[in-house]
Structure formats: C-alpha cells, structure tokens
Amino acid sequence: MKRIFAINCGSTSTKVAYFEDDKMIKKVSLDITAEQLKKMPKVLDQRDYRTQQVQEFLRENSLNPAEFHMVVSRAGTIPSVPYDGAYEVNDLMIASVTYAPEAQHASTLSCLIAHQLVKGLDVPVIIYDPTCVDSADPIAKVTGIPEIINMPIAHLLNTKMAGITYAESVGKQYKDLNLIIVQLGGGITLGFHDHGRIADWVYDDEGPMSPQRAGAIPTRYMANFCYEQFASGKTLQEVRMYLCGQSGLVAYFDTQDVRDVVAMMEAGDEQAELVLKAMAYGVAKSIGALAVTREGKVDQIIITGGIAHSELLTNWIKEKVSFIAPVSVIPGEREMEALAAGALRVLNGEEAVHPYIYYPKGYSSIEEIIQNPNFLA
Structure with a gap:
C-alpha cells in the first residue's frame, strides 16, 4: 500500500488529501478568511500560516x-x-519560487509547504502536470511584437484528468484523441489536446x-486603461x-459565484x-478558434471545472459549438485525484520523475537567485 499526501493551494484555501x-481517505479545504488575507497581502507572506494549517490537519x-x-x-x-x-521538488525549484517566482499566485505555495512538511525525512516530493508545459506548436507562440513570445500556460492538471476520464468512458486512450478541453473556473482556459x-x-x-x-x-483600450491606472499611482502588481x-x-456584480x-x-x-x-459566447468563440488549428478535426469537446455545474451556461456553449464536435460535460475538478494518480504511477514505476533543471529568466545559479531576488513588487 502506497501512502500519498497531496497539496493544492488556491487563492483562498489550501486543499489537502491523504x-x-x-x-x-481524507480530504479537506483549509480556508483563509478575507480578513486574514488582508494581513498577508503578498503570496509568500502566507507560507507559514498555511503550513501551520496543514500541520494541524x-x-x-x-x-x-x-x-x-x-x-x-x-x-x-x-x-x-x-x-x-x-x-522533483529540489533546491532550485524552492529557490526559484521563493526568490524569483514567475508570478504572484497562491499555487506557488504548494511545493513550498510540501517541502517543509518532510524536511529532513527520506520522503520524495514532486509536482505533477504543471501549468507551464511547453509542448505547443511553434506557430502558436508567435506574436506581433518580436520581443514577446507567447509561452503556453493552461490548467493542465484538471483538464488532462478530464480527458483521461472521457477517454476511459468510451473505451479509448487519452493519447489517441483530438480533444478541446475547457476549464470553467475563476479563470477560464482552453486547450487543444492533440493526442496527449x-x-x-x-x-x-x-x-x-x-x-x-x-x-x-x-x-486600443488596454493601453489607455493601464496608462490611467499607473497615472493614478497604481503599481504593476496592483493592475x-x-x-x-x-x-x-x-x-x-461584486461576486464571483455564477449562481448569484x-x-x-x-x-x-x-x-x-x-x-x-x-x-x-466568449468560450464558444475560443473553442472555434482552437478547432481551426487542426482543420476542425476534433473528436470531442469537453467542458469541466466548477462552473460546469451550471447547465444554463454549458447549454449556451453547446448550442454554439456542437456543430464542431460532440460535447461532454464533466463538472467539478479532480485535481487532488489527478495529483495522487500521478504520484501512484511514479511509485509503481509506470512513470519517471523528471529532474528539475530550469532557471528563471536572467539567472544561472541558485546563489544568484538568492542574492538577487525578484519579488515582482
């Protein structure tokens, strides 16, 4: 029997599961109130508090x-x-997300807490299916500004799990299908999963x-908006x-709850x-944009995520895109299950753990990262 502990930090909670x-066996969401968050405005300020919550659990x-x-x-x-x-979660990853994170996002705390929980113990710590896997077609990364490369980023963890779930339901392999998978959550992302x-x-x-x-x-609107925000004293991070x-x-509407x-x-x-x-309408429009990247060769459109529980919203989307491919709705998120399933495959020798050797832009050593931090102030 393999004992696996999974950690997933979101903006207002830390989900953990054994x-x-x-x-x-056990899953819980360790919530953080708005008042508590006000006392810890930067993501890294929350590390000790969230770690203590997990240790208490x-x-x-x-x-x-x-x-x-x-x-x-x-x-x-x-x-x-x-x-x-x-x-692998190693010293380079810990230094990178502590001193030079790519962005200020609560998910960054997940590997920091995981590393702290087993510090000094002979227990391996991994991340699984990161959002920033660069497997995209080179043409998709070209922009109209040569200095800007549009690097891939997506909710891979839950969308890949939804793709695997759908494939199993029809007796096929995820890696044998062309899928457009939509993640409906606080942020909405879509990906064209071309045979995995x-x-x-x-x-x-x-x-x-x-x-x-x-x-x-x-x-034409965004440039003016940002200029006005900066002129009023807002920082880049605030914008x-x-x-x-x-x-x-x-x-x-002062609410993020679609039900409201x-x-x-x-x-x-x-x-x-x-x-x-x-x-x-915007979701449907984006599905259409992705469909043309493979000349409309789409086996299935999958809608997943928390908001996929809203039949009203998913039906509106279906009405506009079902001519492209059949649509399946797999509501909710299974990120904890996806994390544990990945860990179990590693423990069973079905998958290898990739070494983590990727430095933040502008850095070439751990010492340099620590001595010249970039906290995205």
Whole structure:
C-alpha cells in the first residue's frame, strides 16, 4: 500500500488529501478568511500560516509525514518545462519560487509547504502536470511584437484528468484523441489536446471573461486603461491583480459565484443575463478558434471545472459549438485525484520523475537567485 499526501493551494484555501493507493481517505479545504488575507497581502507572506494549517490537519488526523511514500503538490509559477508529468521538488525549484517566482499566485505555495512538511525525512516530493508545459506548436507562440513570445500556460492538471476520464468512458486512450478541453473556473482556459500534447491553448487573459478575469481586451483600450491606472499611482502588481482577480463577474456584480448572477438574471436583471451570455459566447468563440488549428478535426469537446455545474451556461456553449464536435460535460475538478494518480504511477514505476533543471529568466545559479531576488513588487 502506497501512502500519498497531496497539496493544492488556491487563492483562498489550501486543499489537502491523504490517499492509500488510489483511494482517497481524507480530504479537506483549509480556508483563509478575507480578513486574514488582508494581513498577508503578498503570496509568500502566507507560507507559514498555511503550513501551520496543514500541520494541524496532520496532527488532528494522526498522519505522520515520515510514513508517507510520497508528497505531491500543485506546481505553482515555475519557468516553462518541456514535459508533462512529475518533476522533483529540489533546491532550485524552492529557490526559484521563493526568490524569483514567475508570478504572484497562491499555487506557488504548494511545493513550498510540501517541502517543509518532510524536511529532513527520506520522503520524495514532486509536482505533477504543471501549468507551464511547453509542448505547443511553434506557430502558436508567435506574436506581433518580436520581443514577446507567447509561452503556453493552461490548467493542465484538471483538464488532462478530464480527458483521461472521457477517454476511459468510451473505451479509448487519452493519447489517441483530438480533444478541446475547457476549464470553467475563476479563470477560464482552453486547450487543444492533440493526442496527449497541448498543441495550442487560450489562457485566462486572452480569451473569454470569467468570474475573476477580464479576458482579452483590445489593445486600443488596454493601453489607455493601464496608462490611467499607473497615472493614478497604481503599481504593476496592483493592475495585474485587478485584471486577473478582481475583474469579470466580480467587477460587474461584486461576486464571483455564477449562481448569484444566475439568480439576478432569473429575477429580471437584464445586465446579468447579457454578461453571462457574453461569457458563454466568449468560450464558444475560443473553442472555434482552437478547432481551426487542426482543420476542425476534433473528436470531442469537453467542458469541466466548477462552473460546469451550471447547465444554463454549458447549454449556451453547446448550442454554439456542437456543430464542431460532440460535447461532454464533466463538472467539478479532480485535481487532488489527478495529483495522487500521478504520484501512484511514479511509485509503481509506470512513470519517471523528471529532474528539475530550469532557471528563471536572467539567472544561472541558485546563489544568484538568492542574492538577487525578484519579488515582482
């Protein structure tokens, strides 16, 4: 029996789960209140608090980290890597996400907490299916500004799990199919899974608006918006946080819960209906954009994520895209199961762990990272 502990940090909670082989024994979401977050405005400020929460969970459930066969965590904001699957959490990764993170995102804390839990113990720690796997077609990364390369980023962990789940349901292999998979969450991302490879993608800042994200905004408007924000004293980080956390449904209705907006619509709020339909319209538009990258050769469109529980929203999307390919809805997220399943495959010798050897841009040694930190102030 393999004992596996999984950690997945989100913006307002830390999800943890204990598995014995593929059976989930215990899962909990360790929430952080808005008041607590105000005291810890930067992501790294939350590390000790969240670690203590996890340690308390382990004590309350009589779980000894020394008895774990493996700890697996969500990847966080690391530089692009060439493969999906498992990567070792080593000194380079810890230094990179501590002193030179690619972005300020709570997921970054996952591997830091995992590493701390088993420090000094002979327990391997890995990340699995990071968001930044660079398996995309080179043509997809070209932009109209030569200095800017559009690097791939997507919710690989849950979308790949949805793809595997769908493939198994029809007696096929995930790697034998062409799938467009949509992740409906606080941010909305889409990927074209070409026989197991993310060939092209639409990230949550370049496609539809979402509960917390602005989505794609024409540059003629965005340039003016950013200029006005900076002129008013806003920092780059504050503008980023607005665009990728405080816009979308939150900006319109002061809620990120689609159910709240649906209730407004059902009560006769015409703007609520228009904005919700605009969100579904944007998702459908992005599905169409991905479909043409393979000349419409799509075996299945899969809609997953928390918002996929809304039949109203998914039906609006289906109406517009079902001519491309059949649509399956796999609501919710199975990230903890995906993490544990990956760890179990590693422990069973079915997959190898990739060495982590990728330095943040501008750095060439761990010492240089530590001595010249970039905290994205």
